[in-house]
Amino acid sequence: MYPQIVYNELIVDNASMQLVAKPEQFDILLLPNLYGDIISDLAAGLVGGLGVVPGGNIGPDCAIFESVHGSAPDIAGKGLANPTALMFSAVMMLDHVKEPAAAARLQKAVEAVYAEGKHLTPDVGGKANTKEFTDAVIAKLA
Secondary structure, three states, rough: OOOOOOOOOOHHHHHHHHHHOHHOOOOOOOOHHHHHHHHHHHHHHHHHHHHHHHHHHHHHHEEEEEOOOOOOOOOOOOOOOOOHHHHHHHOOOOOOOOOOOOOOOHHHHHHHHHHHHOOHHHHHOOOOOHHHHHHHHHHHHO
């Protein structure tokens, strides 16, 4: 039906190895829930950790946007969580609801905080807590 689409099946352990060795070979990964969770955690590790990876589940009638890491109960309430994933999930949601200007504004604010490097959380090499990072992003939005 779509001859221009190249399709390939891989078992999850080989897909994991290929993703680490040659990630550029992939455009889209379509996976069932368990394997999707495994691969998304692997990919998160390649780009800085679970604290920076947004998530979106988009269906024909609704969409849900969330951090890939979920609720992170082991660090909840301690000020250790990196809010980047949640903020980037919000960027994806804003794009989805056709608010590209708001999405771009938030994306640029987060990127500016990273570029400055003063208010990063420990998982990405900084010393800031969740509130300090968030306040820095808010300041960039002003």
